Amino acid sequence: MSVSGVPRHWRSLRERYRLLGTYCENCKTSFFPPRKICPKCRRKGRTREVEFSGRGRVFSYTVIHVGSKTFEEYTPYIIGLIELQEGPRVLSQIVDCKPEDVHIGMMVEACFRKLFEQEDGGIISYGFKFRPVDDSWAEYYDRLLADRAMVEKT
Amino acid sequence: MKREVAIVAVGATKFGEHWSKGLKDLAWEAGVQAVEEAGISGKDVQYIVFGNMSGGMFEGQEHVGALVAEFLGLNPVPATRVEAACASGGVAFFQGYLAVASGMYDLVAVGGIEKMTDVEPSQATEILSAAMDYEWEAYFGATFPGVYALIATRYMHDYGLKPETLAEVAVKNHYHGSMNPLAHFRNRITVEDVLSSPFVAYPLRRNDCCPISDGAACVLLAPLDEARKYTDTPIIVKAVAQASDTLSLLERRDICTLDATVHAAEKAFAMAKLTRKDVDLVEVHDCFTIAEILALEDLGFCAKGEAFKLYEEGETYVGGRLPVNTDGGLKAGGHAVGATGVKQIVEIVKQLRGEAEGGRQVDGAEVGLAHNVGGSGATAVVTILSRR
Numbered sequence: 001m002s003v004s005g006v007p008r009h010w011r012s013l014r015e016r017y018r019l020l021g022t023y024c025e026n027c028k029t030s031f032f033p034p035r036k037i038c039p040k041c042r043r044k045g046r047t048r049e050v051e052f053s054g055r056g057r058v059f060s061y062t063v064i065h066v067g068s069k070t071f072e073e074y075t076p077y078i079i080g081l082i083e084l085q086e087g088p089r090v091l092s093q094i095v096d097c098k099p100e101d102v103h104i105g106m107m108v109e110a111c112f113r114k115l116f117e118q119e120d121g122g123i124i125s126y127g128f129k130f131r132p133v134d135d136s137w138a139e140y141y142d143r144l145l146a147d148r149a150m151v152e153k154t
Numbered sequence: 155m156k157r158e159v160a161i162v163a164v165g166a167t168k169f170g171e172h173w174s175k176g177l178k179d180l181a182w183e184a185g186v187q188a189v190e191e192a193g194i195s196g197k198d199v200q201y202i203v204f205g206n207m208s209g210g211m212f213e214g215q216e217h218v219g220a221l222v223a224e225f226l227g228l229n230p231v232p233a234t235r236v237e238a239a240c241a242s243g244g245v246a247f248f249q250g251y252l253a254v255a256s257g258m259y260d261l262v263a264v265g266g267i268e269k270m271t272d273v274e275p276s277q278a279t280e281i282l283s284a285a286m287d288y289e290w291e292a293y294f295g296a297t298f299p300g301v302y303a304l305i306a307t308r309y310m311h312d313y314g315l316k317p318e319t320l321a322e323v324a325v326k327n328h329y330h331g332s333m334n335p336l337a338h339f340r341n342r343i344t345v346e347d348v349l350s351s352p353f354v355a356y357p358l359r360r361n362d363c364c365p366i367s368d369g370a371a372c373v374l375l376a377p378l379d380e381a382r383k384y385t386d387t388p389i390i391v392k393a394v395a396q397a398s399d400t401l402s403l404l405e406r407r408d409i410c411t412l413d414a415t416v417h418a419a420e421k422a423f424a425m426a427k428l429t430r431k432d433v434d435l436v437e438v439h440d441c442f443t444i445a446e447i448l449a450l451e452d453l454g455f456c457a458k459g460e461a462f463k464l465y466e467e468g469e470t471y472v473g474g475r476l477p478v479n480t481d482g483g484l485k486a487g488g489h490a491v492g493a494t495g496v497k498q499i500v501e502i503v504k505q506l507r508g509e510a511e512g513g514r515q516v517d518g519a520e521v522g523l524a525h526n527v528g529g530s531g532a533t534a535v536v537t538i539l540s541r542r
Contacts, residue, residue, distance in 0.1 A: 012289055016293075031405070032290075032404060032405075033287070033289070033290045033402070033404065039405075059308065059409075060304040060305070060307045060308035060311075060409065061304065061307055062300050062303035062304050062306075062307060062355045062356050062357075062358075063353065063355065063356040064295065064296075064297055064300050064355050065352065065353045065354055065355065065356070066276075066279065066297070066299070066354045066355070067276070067279070067295070067297060068276060068279040068280035068283050068292070068297055069276040069277055069279070069280045070280065071295045071297075072276050074295070076353075077295060079294070079295060079296050079300050079304070079355075081304050081308075081403060081404075081409070088404065088405070089403070089404045089405070090290070090404060091290060091291050091294055091296055091304075091402070091403070091404060092294040092295075093294060093295055099356070104307070104308070104311050115293070115294060115295070116295070125293075127293075127294065129294075
């Protein structure tokens with residue numbers, strides 16, 4: 001990273017570790033990145049910190065083959081734009097799967113991973129990434145519940 | 155009372171890898187051409203404003219405004235460097251326009267300068283990623299091509315755009331670049347060349363991406379009623395409009411639309427009192443092939459999801475219904491980031507004067523539009539120029 005001072009990395013550490021955003025009590029909307037002011041309600045807004053579930057779907061994705069200096073050694077890696085259940089979109093890497101398995105609409109959940117290591121004993125940065133959720137279970141349970149409803153009906 | 159503004163002279167270096175030239179040399183080369191064309195002395199210039207994205211990170215040199223004035227021997231003329239990532243040149247043009255339109259100055263030099271090849275490519279990628287949201291995009295490993303790739307993936311999903319059609323954008327820009335002596339790349343390429351080039355960020359391949367270039371461009375602005383002192387062919391600035399949007403893709407209304415382009419275009423066409431049909435050619439910001447598709451839609455030349463038809467029908471070539479990027483665009487013409495917005499204006503001026511060489515002249519061009527974007531769409535500048 002071109003900015004290497006420790007405070008710079010430390011300042012957004014909580015948001016990066018726990019996927020924290022902003023919720024406005026006035027318009028009932030969640031925002032990410034975190035904000036001091038609700039962009040919709042402005043002064044009328046009442047904002048508070050919110051921890052997101054980390055669950056969401058892939059809104060778009062790419063596979064980075066040519067990385068910047070900091071990420072060069074990790075290529076190729078997948079970057080996803082994730083639409084969280086709570087509404088906001090966040091960007092990070094998609095891990096624990098092959099690039100060809102990623103598709104728009106795929107269910108993912110946040111996990112805690114290493115982002116990069118600075119050269120020469122510099123800091124190691126961590127934060128959220130996303131991994132696929134096996135949603136075949138969700139389908140199985142949906143079917144199970146539907147079957148049970150059917151049984152109870154008859 | 156606002157004054158009408160005209161471009162009275164232009165100058166530009168070749169875009170490419172200038173190993174023997176630094177930032178100051180490039181500024182000198184473009185500036186001297188413009189001053190000589192206007193038949194003035196550099197000392198007649200009252201104000202210098204130019205775009206430069208990152209002298210600090212590419213060259214370790216900030217305070218480049220005064221540096222350029224000093225090197226051109228123009229002290230104590232005020233000199234300002236403006237920065238809006240890849241839209242630095244367009245924003246500089248807007249500032250120069252304001253300076254003349256307001257009545258503050260009667261002769262203003264607007265420039266764009268970038269020296270990018272002194273750092274290794276991975277370092278350049280890192281520097282360019284500073285045009286996005288550093289904290290919530292670049293920090294997680296997104297690159298600048300990567301962010302446009304996210305747009306491309308979604309666009310292909312929503313509108314059925316095929317890689318072959320996207321490749322046509324690069325093929326056309328290389329064809330135009332082959333006719334432009336100042337272009338970075340002058341070779342022609344085929345759809346197969348694009349589709350067989352390695353991935354930079356899926357689905358974008360190397361031939362979907364513009365190169366990293368060194369280069370500079372300069373135009374001189376004067377009030378329209380004084381323009382004939384300097385030239386027989388003043389080009390009138392009908393409109394310049396700038397708009398802002400989020401730096402990151404995270405909070406965009408629609409990642410397949412650059413709202414800053416939409417807003418700037420609406421404002422510019424209203425200011426110029428012209429319609430899309432009046433435009434004879436456009437220079438749009440094709441940092442990646444997908445960006446040219448978005449630009450034509452967001453500028454209002456076609457509906458969302460339909461720009462690819464123009465490519466399938468070959469309408470964006472010189473001689474087509476809407477010639478796009480007649481100098482090769484960013485893809486073949488080159489992208490010296492801070493200089494690009496001004497280079498685009500130089501091309502439109504040459505076309506409107508009927509001076510475009512190499513067989514790329516658009517017959518009878520009267521009105522041209524330039525579109526310059528910063529980052530993934532956080533800044534957009536739209537300029538409309540006319541011969542009369």
